[in-house]
């Protein structure tokens with residue numbers, strides 16, 4: 001019988017609750033923390049306090065909306081890591097309390113694995129083995145996915161993540177956090193006029209710190225010539241930054257596909273919501289004969305639907321966690 005599961009995701013700054021029944025996502029609620037905008041980035045202490053404030057109301061709301069009784073849940077799933085420790089602690093402890101009081105198993109889920117497995121929520125679903133470019137605020141990885149629970153990172157960033165490259169570039173432009181969605185919006189109205197050299201890094205790894213420095217110097221020099229350079233050219237600057245970051249991601253993905261011979265290609269994580277990246281890779285897929293998979297927007301950024309979906313594969317194998325389980329800020333995908 002298909003399980004009814006409630007999942008909690010609290011790895012960063014979003015408190016999310018999802019409920020799955022008969023393999024369908026009944027609800028996927030996300031309480032976002034706007035408060036970090038005023039700090040220009042996520043403040044871990046503030047994030048965990050916000051999770052504490054939001055988590056019980058969000059669970060109550062989700063249960064009410066789904067029409068499921070508490071006694072109907074067969075398991076409780078939760079993100080164990082990677083993420084901010086103080087944020088993870090809130091979700092993990094609430095999940096433990098629910099599992100204990102309902103006398104149902106607790107299932108720990110790896111956040112990065114869940115981003116990849118979000119592809120199995122809707123059709124079309126990728127076939128194994130496939131490659132997934134997972135691009136978020138904390139990670140940039142090319143993952144070889146052999147089976148639901150058999151994943152291997154074959155390339156990753158050595159410094160900043162792609163999302164950080166977006167957010168830090170946005171900060172230089174005076175945009176609020178998170179700047180990724182704003183750069184995406186302005187880029188759609190601009191042209192690629194400026195170029196930032198692609199980082200030279202071996203194999204399938206990434207590096208974004210050099211690009212960030214190049215953008216900083218470019219803006220500094222341009223502002224010396226014209227103090228209003230940023231405000232007068234915001235759309236074109238955003239289009240150029242977006243193009244540079246995305247081209248780098250695309251080129252490594254092409255290399256990964258060539259090296260592995262795999263043409264089933266997927267993208268996941270917050271940056272996969274970027275319209276420029278979705279368009280660029282859809283066009284590349286045509287050229288390269290890839291079967292290309294992009295999740296719905298709501299399953300790109302952090303959400304508990306991906307956690308509940310991933311938890312089913314553990315449930316089916318009877319892989320459950322001890323109530324002594326501790327959250328893990330740095331948790332490898334396998």
Ligand code: KG4
Nearest residue numbers: 136137138163178180184270271274301302
């Ligand atoms: O996966 P996610 O929601 O959280 C983490 O696990 O980190 O990713 C958040 C990241 C942020 O850096 C945000 O700026 C970026 O994803 N992001 C975007 C877009 N939407 C979210 N970056 C570029 N374009 C977007 N449309």
Ligand code: ZN
Nearest residue numbers: 136270301302
């Ligand atoms: Zn994430």
